[in-house]
Amino acid sequence: MASSSTHPLRHSVRDVARLAGVSVATVSNVMNRPDVVTAATQQRVQAAMDQLGFVRNRAAAQLRGSQSLSVGVVVLDVGNPFFTDVARGIEDRVAEDGGMVSICSTDEIMEKEARYLRMLQEQGARGILVIPAAAKLRHLEEIARRGTPIVLLDRASRSVDLCAAAVDDVRGGELAAAHLLGLGHRRIAFLNGPSSIRQCVDRRRGAARAVRAAGLDPDEVLVDIQASSPKADGAEPAIEVLREWPQPPTAIMCVNDLLATGALRALLRRGLRVPADMAIVGYDDIEFVSLISVPLTTVRQPKYQLGYTAADLLLSETQPDHRHRQVLLQPELVVRASTGIAQRRSASGDADMAGSALASSLDGVS
Amino acid sequence: MASSSTHPLRHSVRDVARLAGVSVATVSNVMNRPDVVTAATQQRVQAAMDQLGFVRNRAAAQLRGSQSLSVGVVVLDVGNPFFTDVARGIEDRVAEDGGMVSICSTDEIMEKEARYLRMLQEQGARGILVIPAAAKLRHLEEIARRGTPIVLLDRASRSVDLCAAAVDDVRGGELAAAHLLGLGHRRIAFLNGPSSIRQCVDRRRGAARAVRAAGLDPDEVLVDIQASSPKADGAEPAIEVLREWPQPPTAIMCVNDLLATGALRALLRRGLRVPADMAIVGYDDIEFVSLISVPLTTVRQPKYQLGYTAADLLLSETQPDHRHRQVLLQPELVVRASTGIAQRRSASGDADMAGSALASSLDGVS
């Protein structure tokens, strides 16, 4: 009675039709257009399905013309907590439309990206959400032209005609810097990562913008220091460098939370108080920064919402009147202990005091 | 020239065949059995494919009998860092076989689980890795019988004939407790979560086993305290309870790291020193516990390996001589500052001193 050979116990619509005493067309109608079928036949067919344990073959359905259920998500690494939250947002939106999500970690390897993109196309995916590994986006446009909608994740682009959803990193940098400026800081170290990463560049740019908005000169207020790695221990050497400065900063703005954590540890180890001697701002609001000894002020990204919005854009691609859109989501400043409560400092007064505290403590350690 | 109506610019093997001047069978052979095709024709066909931008239709291929590319992963919540690492292990193993992973978060809602399981079956998934939401596993066995292999994740079960990969939580609890016992602790609080969760029960059981192995009585050494929630702030009330005890513990063993973090904070806030006055052991080794003020001793689970192994089991299901296996992976103790270095304590000497330190500090706070 079973039809397929690969799945020994799997029945087809034909089996159901025979058992219910109807045609296969009616069985199909029960599944796809129940409104045209009498309630009575509907029940009869449903009963037959249940009795046989019928599961419909999506491959066949899809071949005949309907859409696939799945949406591809091509990212750097699902293991990364940032993408994880984004992925969850995507999944929830896609589930609303009865779909599911295929996860693809590229590890920033072009061949893996290419391989996954191809598989998703072959599979007839409903669409692909992608954080591109490279700057080039031509191949993505090509894929979209070929019928598989593409939405850029966390990467807006004016040069490309695709939908995109991203978080405004310039704005995030601006928020963080404005906060520090508001607290009176006039000399701020910017602990940055590799300038090949867009986020690093944008956040730095935002900080400069905030400084200018305060009527100050970025070149005087912001001093750049480079992390040796984007992880926590990448901050250590950078902090060490501070001692060489004649006019040390009173605050450190870090391009991500891990670096901020490392900076915090490095400072505490040198006997400095945070935020009294040095304020710290992070970026990302990863879960635990509220739990560490000095809870971190940081910039929170609407990660879940980013995913949800991106998926929403993707699912709207099918609509006939669709026009590509680029959505920019806004980050949010989360103030915690590492920057202390607002207090005015004169540009050269308290700030210098804090500076000398650093200098002496660094001397003491070395 | 294009054949499909859904994808306007999509060509079929027929188009490729025509352009290359061969039959469709040859085109198919080039893709699936290149060894039977001349190098010359192979090139010609490949050129035609490239020129047309041909992408093969997996739905059709699958319908004709071949396997789907994707493996389903049905878990509680992809957002959870534990699953995230597991997922990555799965993805890597599946990718080795040229597949990809479909992610499904059930949020422990039975209907969502059922819906996803059905979709995966319909889609003809290569198999499903699942952390079951409920105790009942009959429906999973049924699915496996119907031809979609199932592997239980982080949940062994003797009553069910399925493959399974899990981490030995009993052993993990034993490791942690044995470590504390080895340091001389003779009164250990076990900060537990809801007993409806298998992990909580198993870890507690492992602790008891370690105590017995040391020739002691679990009822005297272990004292159970219940967290009000499985998150960090769930520890606070539990710590508060300690003050009421005539004979306070010298160590706290927590069922997960978040609770341990909360416990640490609660203790520090009361002026206690960790580990001098009270040792703490966590469980999970989530990323940041090495970064907090007192780095946490904890039990690390081989998460990635769990995923990798489970996927490996799944992919081996297809082999004709397959027999279901239940793999139990071993956790690992990671010793950090929160338990200090080994030091002998007499059962009633130093331990009591630590105990009284707690008692007085608790008096001072309240």
Place this chain on the structure above:
DNA sequence: AAGGAGAGTTGATACGTTACAATCGACTGC
């Protein structure tokens, strides 16, 4: 009472691919 409308149902076809059996040459061994 004849005709028509409309609601349910159905037979047949196409979707794109695969793999089997069949075909076609060319070449080997005798």
Place this chain on the structure above:
DNA sequence: GCAGTCGATTGTAACGTATCAACTCTCCTT
């Protein structure tokens, strides 16, 4: 030179479903 062999290629029949035009009834209209 001929039967036999082997390698390369091809025609074709599925796979399970969705859709459309066609068909059958029933019931209403005139």
